[in-house]
Amino acid sequence: MGEVLLEDLTKDFGEVIAVKEVNLTIHDGEFVVLLGPSGCGKTTTLRMIAGLEEITSGRILLDERVLNDVHPRDRDIAMVFQNYALYPHMSVYKNMAFGLKMRKVAKDEIDRKVKSAAGILGIETLLGRYPGKLSGGQRQRVTLGRAIVRDPRVFLFDEPLSNLDAKLRVQTRVELLKLHQHLAATSIYVTHDQVEAMTMGDRIVVMHEGVIQQVGPPMEVYQNPANQFVAGFIGSPAMNFLSATVRFEAGRTFLEGAGFRIPLPTERAGGLAGREGDEIVFGIRPEDMRLGAEGEIEGAVEIIEPVGSDIFLDLSVGGASLTARVESSVRMSQGERVRLHADPARVHAFDPETGVTLV
Amino acid sequence: MSRKTMLRLGGALISVLTVGGVVVMLLPYFWMVSSSIKTGIEVFDLPIKWIPDEIQWVNYPNALTKGAFGVYFFNSFVVAFAVMAGNLVFCTLAGYGLAKFRFPHRELCFRLILSTLMLPLEIVLVPTFLVVRELGLVNTYGGLIAPLAVDAFGVFLMRQSIRDIPDSLIEAARMDGCSEFGIFWRIILPNCKPALGALALLAFRDNWDQFLWPFIVATTDDLKTFPLGLAQMEGIDSAAYHEIMALAVLGMIPAAFIFLFFQRAFVRGITLTGLKE
Ligand SMILES: Nc1ncnc2c1ncn2[C@@H]1O[C@H](COP(=O)(O)OP(=O)(O)O)[C@@H](O)[C@H]1O
Numbered sequence: 183m184g185e186v187l188l189e190d191l192t193k194d195f196g197e198v199i200a201v202k203e204v205n206l207t208i209h210d211g212e213f214v215v216l217l218g219p220s221g222c223g224k225t226t227t228l229r230m231i232a233g234l235e236e237i238t239s240g241r242i243l244l245d246e247r248v249l250n251d252v253h254p255r256d257r258d259i260a261m262v263f264q265n266y267a268l269y270p271h272m273s274v275y276k277n278m279a280f281g282l283k284m285r286k287v288a289k290d291e292i293d294r295k296v297k298s299a300a301g302i303l304g305i306e307t308l309l310g311r312y313p314g315k316l317s318g319g320q321r322q323r324v325t326l327g328r329a330i331v332r333d334p335r336v337f338l339f340d341e342p343l344s345n346l347d348a349k350l351r352v353q354t355r356v357e358l359l360k361l362h363q364h365l366a367a368t369s370i371y372v373t374h375d376q377v378e379a380m381t382m383g384d385r386i387v388v389m390h391e392g393v394i395q396q397v398g399p400p401m402e403v404y405q406n407p408a409n410q411f412v413a414g415f416i417g418s419p420a421m422n423f424l425s426a427t428v429r430f431e432a433g434r435t436f437l438e439g440a441g442f443r444i445p446l447p448t449e450r451a452g453g454l455a456g457r458e459g460d461e462i463v464f465g466i467r468p469e470d471m472r473l474g475a476e477g478e479i480e481g482a483v484e485i486i487e488p489v490g491s492d493i494f495l496d497l498s499v500g501g502a503s504l505t506a507r508v509e510s511s512v513r514m515s516q517g518e519r520v521r522l523h524a525d526p527a528r529v530h531a532f533d534p535e536t537g538v539t540l541v
Numbered sequence: 542m543s544r545k546t547m548l549r550l551g552g553a554l555i556s557v558l559t560v561g562g563v564v565v566m567l568l569p570y571f572w573m574v575s576s577s578i579k580t581g582i583e584v585f586d587l588p589i590k591w592i593p594d595e596i597q598w599v600n601y602p603n604a605l606t607k608g609a610f611g612v613y614f615f616n617s618f619v620v621a622f623a624v625m626a627g628n629l630v631f632c633t634l635a636g637y638g639l640a641k642f643r644f645p646h647r648e649l650c651f652r653l654i655l656s657t658l659m660l661p662l663e664i665v666l667v668p669t670f671l672v673v674r675e676l677g678l679v680n681t682y683g684g685l686i687a688p689l690a691v692d693a694f695g696v697f698l699m700r701q702s703i704r705d706i707p708d709s710l711i712e713a714a715r716m717d718g719c720s721e722f723g724i725f726w727r728i729i730l731p732n733c734k735p736a737l738g739a740l741a742l743l744a745f746r747d748n749w750d751q752f753l754w755p756f757i758v759a760t761t762d763d764l765k766t767f768p769l770g771l772a773q774m775e776g777i778d779s780a781a782y783h784e785i786m787a788l789a790v791l792g793m794i795p796a797a798f799i800f801l802f803f804q805r806a807f808v809r810g811i812t813l814t815g816l817k818e
């Protein structure tokens with residue numbers, strides 16, 4: 183088992199409130215990703231779960247046992263550190279065996295566990311080496327091995343891929359997922375990389391300034407962001423935001439601004455009721471628009487960025503900038519005026535003050 | 542002149558200067574060794590005759606009969622090793638505390654310790670002696686050793702070295718189920734081997750030939766250290782420079798030996814840890 187419950191979890195460092203009233207249930211065997219920009223409190227949350235940071239207020243429970251005053255070694259939780267934290271003076275074997283040795287596990291059982299973990303990770307040949315002599319990817323595996331041998335109820339990962347180069351990162355991501363499927367242990371994974379979060383998480387927890395913004399499966403968070411922060415943080419290139427005014431005409435709702443006038447389907451316009459004439463933020467993702475002579479958005483092409491599979495167009499729409507993704511077959515020249523059609527099912531609108539999603 | 546020749550000339554000049562420096566540094570030692578195998582009169586001959594016509598090995602056994610040098614040597618060893626051991630234990634513990642534990646006024650504590658480095662021994666000599674006397678430690682090994690067994694510079698050295706060890710190693714060990722003392726013993730100590738080597742080396746060198754403190758606190762013959770024995774030679778026979786030099790040569794041997802021994806441990810320590818990449 184390994185169900186983690188965070189109740190009103192709060193941490194302040196004097197002036198700074200790093201984590202604020204976090205409530206979250208992480209189910210047994212689930213892979214949950216804490217996602218947010220640097221400094222939003224992800225690491226602090228993880229460290230409180232690990233027992234490395236004191237809790238200011240709130241509770242942490244693991245399988246209904248309150249962990250607040252339990253020593254890190256007695257929590258049955260293993261952590262993979264961002265900088266690997268391998269013991270430099272111990273061989274790979276000893277690094278992996280250390281946690282078991284400290285727990286007075288019998289020698290032959292330690293040996294069996296270390297070798298089995300090394301087998302899973304494909305590092306049998308490295309067991310005699312020292313961490314200083316390993317590549318980044320190899321160190322990463324040893325760190326995982328050290329966590330696996332303990333067979334903990336919960337794995338914590340703090341940006342484990344951030345020190346790897348881009349290619350290795352993609353590869354390791356896949357391997358981590360396979361490993362998770364194999365072990366089926368509860369995993370809490372911290373990252374600021376939204377691609378990592380999208381591809382790995384059963385659920386994503388988006389954090390900002392110590393507060394949870396949204397919790398949900400990756401595609402749901404992507405398609406139905408709870409607020410403008412989440413909408414802007416997830417997706418690359420990011421969602422476009424343009425200021426607009428709400429108009430009701432002949433029973434229909436429009437979002438109107440310099441260079442565009444977007445009709446909203448009636449069933450999606452409920453959130454704008456009574457807001458006639460109000461300023462709102464209109465949001466649309468680059469891939470949710472297509473070129474068309476009848477398009478409701480008009481702009482001038484400023485920059486053309488072919489990325490192989492697609493082309494990203496940076497447009498100037500009524501003085502504001504907007505990025506659109508178009509097919510790579512499209513021929514375009516700088517300064518050209520184009521019209522884009524927004525997918526009405528994918529149009530978003532946010533309150534400019536609170537950022538709350540209206541549409 | 543081409544750039545290359547200039548560079549080469551510059552290199553040659555640096556070599557010449559270095560060799561010159563080494564010679565100047567070594568000359569007194571040569572003189573010491575050379576004087577130790579001369580007769581008492583030859584020592585003051587000018588120009589200096591570096592290798593005497595007849596080598597006087599007898600100076601060595603003769604000199605050793607002028608005092609209880611076996612006892613003095615033994616005392617010096619006991620004091621130097623005990624002080625070294627004390628420094629290794631206390632400086633490392635203090636350094637660990639100052640480097641890795643958060644407690645009120647930690648930086649102030651550290652600065653106060655550091656500031657004692659600015660006080661010359663002469664200033665603390667009298668108060669230290671008074672304390673040692675109150676403790677009844679005058680003319681005991683305890684009195685010779687205790688005041689020197691922890692040293693502000695050693696604390697500084699160990700604190701700096703331990704600070705370089707990432708916190709995450711300590712945290713990983715804590716989660717791995719290691720006790721707090723276990724963390725110190727199994728994680729901290731092995732990862733500051735080079736600093737421990739340097740500390741041991743410095744502590745031994747500074748205390749092997751320590752003069753002033755033993756001179757104050759040890760007045761009985763059975764507690765005198767080697768430098769005290771050497772100093773009293775002048776009182777016994779102020780003309781016997783050949784014999785004094787023979788004793789000085791003998792006194793240098795352990796320090797030189799320890800230096801060589803620890804220097805190797807030093808390098809090994811750095812390469813083994815893999816910390817320095
Ligand atoms: N030991 C600490 N002392 C003071 N402030 C801290 C400490 N650790 C983290 N913080 C602050 O808490 C906030 C959250 O930090 P952190 O959890 O590390 O963010 P993240 O991992 O999301 O980048 C930041 O503003 C950071 O400066």
Ligand SMILES: [Mg+2]
Nearest residue numbers: 221224225226
């Ligand atoms: Mg972090």
